[in-house]
Amino acid sequence: xxxxxTIADVARKAGVSTATVSRVxxxxxxxIDETEQxxxxxxxxxxxxxxxxxxxxxxxxxxxxxILLPEISADFFSMLLRGVEQATYDAGYDLLIATQREDQxxxxxxxxxxxxxxxxLLVFIGNLGHDQIEQLHRSGLPMVxxxxxxxxxxxxxxxxxxxxxxxxxxxxxxxxxxxxRRILYLSGPEENEDSSQREQGYRDALKAHGIPFDPGLVxxxxxxxxxxxxxxxxxxDRRLDFDSIFGGSDEAAIGAVWALNQxxxxxxxxxxxxxxxxxxxxxxxxxxxxxxxxxxxxVGSEAARLLVQLIQxxxxxxxxxxxxxxxxxxxxxxxx
Amino acid sequence: xxxxxTIADVARKAGVSTATVSRVxxxxxxxIDETEQxxxxxxxxxxxxxxxxxxxxxxxxxxxxxILLPEISADFFSMLLRGVEQATYDAGYDLLIATQREDQxxxxxxxxxxxxxxxxLLVFIGNLGHDQIEQLHRSGLPMVxxxxxxxxxxxxxxxxxxxxxxxxxxxxxxxxxxxxRRILYLSGPEENEDSSQREQGYRDALKAHGIPFDPGLVxxxxxxxxxxxxxxxxxxDRRLDFDSIFGGSDEAAIGAVWALNQxxxxxxxxxxxxxxxxxxxxxxxxxxxxxxxxxxxxVGSEAARLLVQLIQxxxxxxxxxxxxxxxxxxxxxxxx
DNA sequence: CTACTCCATGTAAGCGCTTACATGAACGCT
DNA sequence: AGCGTTCATGTAAGCGCTTACATGGAGTAG
Numbered sequence: 001x002x003x004x005x006t007i008a009d010v011a012r013k014a015g016v017s018t019a020t021v022s023r024v025x026x027x028x029x030x031x032i033d034e035t036e037q038x039x040x041x042x043x044x045x046x047x048x049x050x051x052x053x054x055x056x057x058x059x060x061x062x063x064x065x066x067i068l069l070p071e072i073s074a075d076f077f078s079m080l081l082r083g084v085e086q087a088t089y090d091a092g093y094d095l096l097i098a099t100q101r102e103d104q105x106x107x108x109x110x111x112x113x114x115x116x117x118x119x120x121l122l123v124f125i126g127n128l129g130h131d132q133i134e135q136l137h138r139s140g141l142p143m144v145x146x147x148x149x150x151x152x153x154x155x156x157x158x159x160x161x162x163x164x165x166x167x168x169x170x171x172x173x174x175x176x177x178x179x180x181r182r183i184l185y186l187s188g189p190e191e192n193e194d195s196s197q198r199e200q201g202y203r204d205a206l207k208a209h210g211i212p213f214d215p216g217l218v219x220x221x222x223x224x225x226x227x228x229x230x231x232x233x234x235x236x237d238r239r240l241d242f243d244s245i246f247g248g249s250d251e252a253a254i255g256a257v258w259a260l261n262q263x264x265x266x267x268x269x270x271x272x273x274x275x276x277x278x279x280x281x282x283x284x285x286x287x288x289x290x291x292x293x294x295x296x297x298x299v300g301s302e303a304a305r306l307l308v309q310l311i312q313x314x315x316x317x318x319x320x321x322x323x324x325x326x327x328x329x330x331x332x333x334x335x336x
Numbered sequence: 337x338x339x340x341x342t343i344a345d346v347a348r349k350a351g352v353s354t355a356t357v358s359r360v361x362x363x364x365x366x367x368i369d370e371t372e373q374x375x376x377x378x379x380x381x382x383x384x385x386x387x388x389x390x391x392x393x394x395x396x397x398x399x400x401x402x403i404l405l406p407e408i409s410a411d412f413f414s415m416l417l418r419g420v421e422q423a424t425y426d427a428g429y430d431l432l433i434a435t436q437r438e439d440q441x442x443x444x445x446x447x448x449x450x451x452x453x454x455x456x457l458l459v460f461i462g463n464l465g466h467d468q469i470e471q472l473h474r475s476g477l478p479m480v481x482x483x484x485x486x487x488x489x490x491x492x493x494x495x496x497x498x499x500x501x502x503x504x505x506x507x508x509x510x511x512x513x514x515x516x517r518r519i520l521y522l523s524g525p526e527e528n529e530d531s532s533q534r535e536q537g538y539r540d541a542l543k544a545h546g547i548p549f550d551p552g553l554v555x556x557x558x559x560x561x562x563x564x565x566x567x568x569x570x571x572x573d574r575r576l577d578f579d580s581i582f583g584g585s586d587e588a589a590i591g592a593v594w595a596l597n598q599x600x601x602x603x604x605x606x607x608x609x610x611x612x613x614x615x616x617x618x619x620x621x622x623x624x625x626x627x628x629x630x631x632x633x634x635v636g637s638e639a640a641r642l643l644v645q646l647i648q649x650x651x652x653x654x655x656x657x658x659x660x661x662x663x664x665x666x667x668x669x670x671x672x
Numbered sequence: 673c674t675a676c677t678c679c680a681t682g683t684a685a686g687c688g689c690t691t692a693c694a695t696g697a698a699c700g701c702t
Numbered sequence: 703a704g705c706g707t708t709c710a711t712g713t714a715a716g717c718g719c720t721t722a723c724a725t726g727g728a729g730t731a732g
Contacts, residue, residue, distance in 0.1 A: 004451060004475075006688055017712045022690060029691095032710060047475075049446065052453040053398060054688030056389030057717045064432075072421055073633070075616075078414030085408055085435055094448060096400075097433050099421055110385065112430060115340060117388040139340075139383075254620070280411070284590070286622035297409070342718055353682045358720060365721095368680060390718030393687045 005048045014042035025050060052094075065307060066096040066113035067122040075279045076296060077124075080146065083300025084122060091308040093119070100128070115141050120307045122146060144307040144316070146299065148193050157310065159303045159320040163194050163276075166292035166324035167201025168208075170274050171246055173290075173326060175209050178272055178333045180244040182214075184235060186221030186228045186252040195223065198248050198276060217242060221252040228255030229262075236263050244272035244332075250279040250291055257285060257331075268333040278327055288329035295322050341384045350378035361386060388430075401643060402432040402449035403458040411615045412632060413460075416482065419636025420458060427644040429455070436464070451477050456643045458482060480643040480652070482635065484529050493646065495639045495656040499530050499612075502628035502660035503537025504544075506610050507582055509626075509662065511545050514608055514669045516580040518550070520571060522557030522564045522588040531559065534584050534612060553578060557588040564591030565598075572599055579607070580668075586611035586618045586627055593621060593667075604669040614663055624665035631658050 011018045016035060023029045024039045031039075042048075056062045065088050069077050081097070088095045098112040111132070113121055120142040123133065130151045137143060137154050150156035174180040185202050188195030203213050219235060221228035228247060235242065236259065247253025253275030257267060265271050267287040275282060278293035299322055310316040328334045347354040352371060359365045360375045367375075378384075392398045401424050405413050417433070424431045434448040447468070449457055456478040459469065466487045473479060473490050486492035510516040521538050524531030539549050555571060557564035564583065571578065572595065583589025589611030593603060601607050603623040611618060614629035635658055646652040664670045 004688095007690095008688080018689080019691075019713080020711060023711085026690080030710070035710080049450060049452045051393070051688055053389045053392035054717090055690080057387070057393050057719080058688075058690040060690090060717070062389060071418075073411075073414045073418040075409075075411070075414075078409045078411075078417075081414075082407075082409040082435075085433065089434065089448060094453065095433050097421065097431050098425065099418075112425060114385060116385045117430065281617045281620050284617050284620050340718095343720095344718080354719080355683080355721075356681060359681085362720080366680070371680080387718055390687090391720080393689080394718075394720040396687070396720090 004051070005046045007048070007050065009046055010039065010042045010048050013046060014038045061119050062117055063093055064096045064118045065093045065120050065122065065304060066098065066118035067124075068113055068128060069097070069099050069124050070101060072097075072099055075281065076277065079296040080124070080300040083297035083302075084304045085300075087301035087304035087308075091304065093308065111136070115139050120144070120311045122303050122307055124148075125150075142307060142310045144303045144310065146303055149319075155318065157306050157316045157318050157320070159299055159306065159322070160194070161294040161296075161299060161322045162324050163197035163321075164201040164204065166276060166294065166326070167198035167246070167248075168204045169201075169324075169326045170276070170290070170292050171202045171205035172208065173328070174244050174246065174272060174274060174332060175205060175211070178244070178268075180272060181211055182242040182244070183217065184232070184240070184242040184245045185218045186223075186231060186245065186247045186249075186256060187218055188221070188223035188248050188252070190220075192223065195248050202246060216240065221248060221255065223249040223252050225251050225255040225258070228252040229258045230255075232256045232259035233262065236265075245274070247273065247275040250275035250277040250282045250289060253289055253291065253331075254281070254285065257287070257289075267331050272333050273331045283329070285331070287331045290329045290332035290334065291327050292324045293327050294324050298322055340387070341382045343384070343386065345382055346375065346378045346384050349382060350374045397455050398453055399429055400432045400454050401429045401456050401458065401640060402434065402454035403460075404449055404464060405433070405435050405460050406437060408433075408435055411617065412613065415632040416460070416636040419633035419638075420640045421636075423637035423640035423644075427640070429644065447472070451475050456480070456647045458639050458643055460484075461486075478643060478646045480639045480646065482639055485655075491654065493642050493652045493654050493656070495635050495642065495658070496530070497630040497632075497635060497658045498660045499533035500537040500540065502612060502630065502662070503534035503582070503584075504540045505537075505660075505662045506612070506626070506628050507538045507541035508544065509664070510580050510582065510608060510610060510668060511541060511547070514580070514604075516608060517547055518553065518578040518580070520568070520576070520578040520581045521554045522559075522567060522581065522583045522585075522592060523554055524557065524559035524584050524588070528559065531584050538582060552576065557584060557591065559585040559588050561587050561591040561594070564588040565594045566591075568592045568595035569598065572601075581607060581609045583609065583611040586613040586615040586625060589625055589627065589667075590617070590621065593623070593625075603667055608669050609667045619665070621667070623667045626665045626668035626670065627663050628660045629663050630660050634658055 007018045007021050011021045021039055024031050024036050067084055071077055085095055122144050124146045125148040143156050145156055145158035147160045149158045206213050219231045221231050245256045247256055253273050256273050260267055260271055267273055275289050275291040278291045282289040282291055306316040343354045343357050347357045357375050360367050360372050403420055407413055421431055458480050460482045461484040479492050481492055481494035483496045485494045510519055542549050555567045557567050581592045583592055589609055592609050596603055596607055603609055611625050611627040614627045618625040618627055642652040
């Protein structure tokens with residue numbers, strides 16, 4: 001950084017003041033065409049790029065968006081991130097990314113992303129407690145939540161998918177096309193909004209067919225593979241009566257698949273399985289998974305777009321639910 | 337950002353000068369214990385966080401690391417990113433991420449990451465031309481390359497995995513354990529270093545067993561699913577004589593699996609298939625893939641660590657090759 | 673007791689930009 | 703011709719930090 005070319009060098013070379021250079025760079029005031037050409041030429045010749053830090057300091061905004069995730073490498077997050085990245089750069093911002101594992105000691109390190117280095121923050125809750133969100137919000141940082149709503153009344157926008165509708169669709173499919181009636185639901189963590197909305201959809205579908213809701217058919221799968229596998233194994237071993245499985249997430253459904261394999265139960269003939277999310281792996285299973293495609297990437301890009309809007313105009317739609325589509329594959333019993 | 341708490345507020349509250357506050361924050365000069373306590377108390381009370389921009393401007397470094405990738409959401413990159421992210425924050429830096437698709441028009445936008453906003457850059461080549469790398473390097477930006485070496489003679493460190501050894505191991509396995517002798521190699525893009533090193537390993541293994549190398553058995557798979565699938569279909573249809581397939585990447589191997597499925601050839605009884613990378617999906621295939629586990633995440637963290645070292649000391653190991661391990665599953669014919 | 677060192681702290685000059693305000697040339701109007 | 707506008711451009715004051723240098727009190731030695 002030291003000794004690099006500054007706006008003053010450009011100004012000198014172009015025979016104008018630094019203010020004028022700044023004006024052509026930022027298009028913040030009209031500049032005579034010929035002057036502009038000279039300035040642009042000087043910039044090109046010197047290979048000048050404005051220092052982000054100086055710019056931020058003077059203009060009072062960082063030109064960065066931040067995203068806070070619990071994890072990067074899971075399929076789900078990387079797709080989300082992809083959408084976010086795209087929209088961020090399309091809007092002319094840079095993207096600062098940080099993860100904060102949920103199990104990590106909280107106070108050991110200050111929040112990596114905040115008003116000091118970011119104009120706005122995308123947060124996937126779970127990593128941040130409500131108190132921390134409120135604190136960031138109080139500091140005046142624009143935020144948009146992903147997949148979970150913010151604490152009440154703060155007016156923080158969120159974007160998610162049509163969980164309830166999607167779940168209803170796929171459960172409905174199990175019932176009306178495949179004649180299932182005792183459908184095991186592998187739920188997510190209790191506070192998880194996705195999970196409870198999906199459960200609602202599941203119940204809606206049952207209700208529409210006059211099937212009574214049996215709480216015994218809702219088992220905790222944590223939306224993850226191992227836990228779900230265990231849960232299904234357990235259900236099988238207790239001889240719980242069910243004829244199909246709705247995994248609240250594809251990961252959960254995959255756990256169920258393992259469990260079924262382990263007990264030698266064929267899919268879909270012995271047991272139908274459906275999921276939710278349409279992760280990339282789901283297509284690769286030996287019996288490709290019927291699931292609900294949630295437009296994860298779009299959630300990311302939409303959230304970034306909203307955040308930018310929030311930053312620039314001060315307002316943004318509070319709740320956005322992106323539509324989902326059912327993906328029929330063979331694990332439900334449909335032939336492919 | 338406007339109207340936020342500044343170092344001056346803290347100084348006033350603690351009854352010291354701003355310099356002293358700066359000193360306790362950065363531990364850049366000894367401060368009497370009692371003074372330090374007062375300052376820390378003031379910081380805590382006001383909830384002060386230094387403005388990154390002001391700090392950068394004054395100190396002449398950004399405290400950011402940047403990473404440039406062609407893509408985020410592929411398994412491969414997200415694992416890489418995860419390692420990078422961890423090491424970056426462990427070293428006290430923030431992570432700026434940008435993607436630059438290879439097919440994208442080049443000059444439409446200035447480089448998003450450079451000396452103006454980053455202290456150092458991790459680059460996965462392919463997105464950046466050699467000329468651009470040289471240019472960044474000339475500007476004095478510390479860089480570390482991932483998986484591909486930089487242009488000759490610039491002294492830019494790189495980190496990758498033991499491609500040659502890994503390939504040799506897995507091909508050797510095919511030969512000596514499963515008695516294969518005509519092994520199809522699904523290669524990657526021609527300029528791809530991983531690919532050519534893996535091909536070397538493949539040849540090493542053949543040689544060790546006195547099997548002549550047949551160039552006809554090397555087909556272009558582009559390291560991606562569709563292309564490889566097509567290539568294998570094609571080889572099958574031309575009745576090329578081969579008894580097993582070594583996919584230069586798991587993606588390529590998976591393409592081969594599709595092709596085999598399509599032609600009704602069972603794996604591994606009809607054809608053995610092995611890959612390289614150990615992507616997450618590979619374990620989920622109907623015949624779980626025997627492959628070579630490349631410690632992708634570690635490549636990321638190691639690269640970030642090296643970059644930090646390069647920034648701070650001016651030097652770093654030029655070539656790092658991380659060891660790989662063969663993962664035996666059933667697609668090669670091993671029983672599980 | 674004086675002179676010198678040492679060390680914690682303060683003073684103030686930037687870091688490279690943006691932007692409110694000042695300036696003056698060109699123009700139109702009466 | 704004189705005056706007010708308009709508009710492109712220049713001037714210079716910060717933005718919130720870091721850091722070289724100055725300062726002065728305490729400690730040490732002669």
